[in-house]
Amino acid sequence: MMAVAATKSNRTASKEARRQQLIEATIKCISKRGIGSTTLGDVAKEAGLSQGIVNLHFESKDNLFNETLRYLAEEYKSLFEKTLEKSGPGAADKLLALMELDLKPSVCDQKKIAVWFGFWGEVKAMPAYRKMCNEYDRGYDRVIERLSEEIIAEGKYDNINAKNIADVLSSLTNGLWLSCLISPKNWDRHAALESVKGYLKSVFPKHY
Amino acid sequence: MMAVAATKSNRTASKEARRQQLIEATIKCISKRGIGSTTLGDVAKEAGLSQGIVNLHFESKDNLFNETLRYLAEEYKSLFEKTLEKSGPGAADKLLALMELDLKPSVCDQKKIAVWFGFWGEVKAMPAYRKMCNEYDRGYDRVIERLSEEIIAEGKYDNINAKNIADVLSSLTNGLWLSCLISPKNWDRHAALESVKGYLKSVFPKHY
DNA sequence: AAAATGAATGAATAGTCATTCATTTTCTGG
DNA sequence: CCAGAAAATGAATGACTATTCATTCATTTT
Numbered sequence: 001m002m003a004v005a006a007t008k009s010n011r012t013a014s015k016e017a018r019r020q021q022l023i024e025a026t027i028k029c030i031s032k033r034g035i036g037s038t039t040l041g042d043v044a045k046e047a048g049l050s051q052g053i054v055n056l057h058f059e060s061k062d063n064l065f066n067e068t069l070r071y072l073a074e075e076y077k078s079l080f081e082k083t084l085e086k087s088g089p090g091a092a093d094k095l096l097a098l099m100e101l102d103l104k105p106s107v108c109d110q111k112k113i114a115v116w117f118g119f120w121g122e123v124k125a126m127p128a129y130r131k132m133c134n135e136y137d138r139g140y141d142r143v144i145e146r147l148s149e150e151i152i153a154e155g156k157y158d159n160i161n162a163k164n165i166a167d168v169l170s171s172l173t174n175g176l177w178l179s180c181l182i183s184p185k186n187w188d189r190h191a192a193l194e195s196v197k198g199y200l201k202s203v204f205p206k207h208y
Numbered sequence: 209m210m211a212v213a214a215t216k217s218n219r220t221a222s223k224e225a226r227r228q229q230l231i232e233a234t235i236k237c238i239s240k241r242g243i244g245s246t247t248l249g250d251v252a253k254e255a256g257l258s259q260g261i262v263n264l265h266f267e268s269k270d271n272l273f274n275e276t277l278r279y280l281a282e283e284y285k286s287l288f289e290k291t292l293e294k295s296g297p298g299a300a301d302k303l304l305a306l307m308e309l310d311l312k313p314s315v316c317d318q319k320k321i322a323v324w325f326g327f328w329g330e331v332k333a334m335p336a337y338r339k340m341c342n343e344y345d346r347g348y349d350r351v352i353e354r355l356s357e358e359i360i361a362e363g364k365y366d367n368i369n370a371k372n373i374a375d376v377l378s379s380l381t382n383g384l385w386l387s388c389l390i391s392p393k394n395w396d397r398h399a400a401l402e403s404v405k406g407y408l409k410s411v412f413p414k415h416y
Numbered sequence: 417a418a419a420a421t422g423a424a425t426g427a428a429t430a431g432t433c434a435t436t437c438a439t440t441t442t443c444t445g446g
Numbered sequence: 447c448c449a450g451a452a453a454a455t456g457a458a459t460g461a462c463t464a465t466t467c468a469t470t471c472a473t474t475t476t
Contacts, residue, residue: 014443014453015452015453018453018454031332032332032333033332033333034329034330034331034332034333034334035244035329035330036243036244036330036333037333039432039433039434040433040434040435041432041433041434049454049455050454050455050456051434051435051455051456051457052435052436052437052454052455052456052457053453053454053455054434054435055434055435055436056453056454056455057453060434060435061433061434061435110332114331114332117325117328117329117331118329118330118332119329120325120328120329120386120389120390121242121243121325121326121327121328121329121330122242122243122244122326122329123242123322123325123389123390124239124240124241124242124322124326124389125240125241125242125244125245126242130389130390133390134390134391137390137391138391160406160410161402161406163399164399164402164403164406165403165406167384167387167399167400167403168380168403168404168406168407170383170387171379171380171381171382171383171384171386171387171403172376172379172380172383173379173383174379174382174383174386174387175378175379175380175381175382175383175384175386176375176379176383178328178379178382178383179375179378179379179382181328181331181332181338182328182331182338182341182342182345183342183345183346191371191372191375192375194369194372195372195373195375195376195379196376198368198369198372198373198376198411199376199407199410199411202368202407202410202411203406203407203410222423223422223423226423226424247462247463247464248463248464248465249462249463249464257424257425258424258425258426259425259426259427259464259465260424260425260426260427260465260466260467261423261424261425262464262465263464263465263466264423264424264425265423268464268465269463269464269465
């Protein structure tokens with residue numbers, strides 16, 4: 001965990017590494033205790049550092065939490081873009097790959113989802129959280145809508161609306177994440193993926 | 209707001225009314241401030257009562273929050289059952305009515321959803337919340353699965369799985385709620401309902 | 417009307433936690 | 447190796463808040 005810090009002998013790099021380390025500790029704490037009862041003491045202990053360390057590197061708890069959310073959002077964004085780039089060539093393949101991404105263990109694991117829901121749960125209290133979630137999500141929705149449009153054009157599907165489909169797909173994964181959070185015992189990654197594929201098959205029968 | 213209390217002529221009724229009043233104040237506070245920064249002082253002030261009142265009626269903050277979640281869950285359950293009963297006669301009608309319920313303003317409004325997400329966000333920290341959510345949800349899922357089975361049998365649909373459809377439908381509404389929470393400005397109840405109907409149409413084309 | 421009961425109050429308490437800062441440790445350039 | 451700078455520490459501070467409880471208030475019973 002401190003590998004990065006250990007390999008750096010340069011101060012600004014070390015500073016960056018500490019921030020990273022603290023953000024990771026924050027994620028771990030929130031996933032264990034929830035946002036409401038994660039204290040700066042918890043985070044410092046999880047990182048193996050001293051009480052005052054968070055304020056030294058992040059000024060305030062608020063700021064730490066904001067940066068943590070941004071980190072998660074950037075992490076997802078980069079996975080999303082990489083997936084989009086590597087998959088294909090057709091729109092149908094790309095769309096499926098994106099849906100699969102959302103259910104991959106690295107994205108859809110109980111710990112990480114607990115953190116996302118923690119932030120979502122505070123959206124009403126922290127407009128900054130809402131703003132950030134909104135901005136990132138908007139981008140994904142647009143991509144999914146365009147892919148759907150392409151598929152609709154390719155297949156000459158009638159009577160269906162790309163916006164609706166994009167809405168359903170993004171809602172679907174968010175909803176599946178909730179099940180994973182609420183009923184981890186019964187949660188079945190494979191079944192969830194089958195549900196998503198079933199949906200794709202029913203709207204785009206010529207493609208899936 | 210104190211109408212119930214005002215009509216009391218016996219003490220136990222008044223006691224029940226106070227609990228109710230405090231639970232409603234809690235919901236209001238959580239929807240405004242989020243779970244993390246709702247204090248007992250806030251709740252008391254929102255209810256127009258004194259500092260110590262919550263502990264008098266609920267023993268502890270934990271207990272108040274648990275009872276609040278139970279209240280919300282019971283409220284939804286009763287709407288669900290009433291909807292199931294009044295709609296019909298066919299399974300397809302019942303299913304649609306249940307989906308419509310989830311998007312009705314009384315169920316799907318920003319304030320109430322903020323409270324649900326607040327509780328979901330704390331699930332990792334509070335196993336009691338998870339347990340409660342789990343128990344209630346399981347019942348709804350079963351109903352939806354059975355309705356889907358009926359529809360599948362009626363329509364002699366091939367190659368589709370009632371469990372998958374039930375998963376998709378419940379995930380779908382939860383995901384749509386998240387959009388309503390995160391992007392209330394762009395949230396369009398009618399569009400959301402169209403998305404759900406679009407899905408039903410694509411899996412059960414003979415029925416919708 | 418007096419006494420009794422229980423609801424409600426709100427000030428006091430005890431504990432928690434974010435933040436600060438004086439001090440110590442570690443690093444770097446000369 | 448040293449002086450100065452940056453990083454890190456952790457005890458102290460002050461704000462906040464759940465909970466308690468002695469007291470007050472309102473209603474019911476005798």
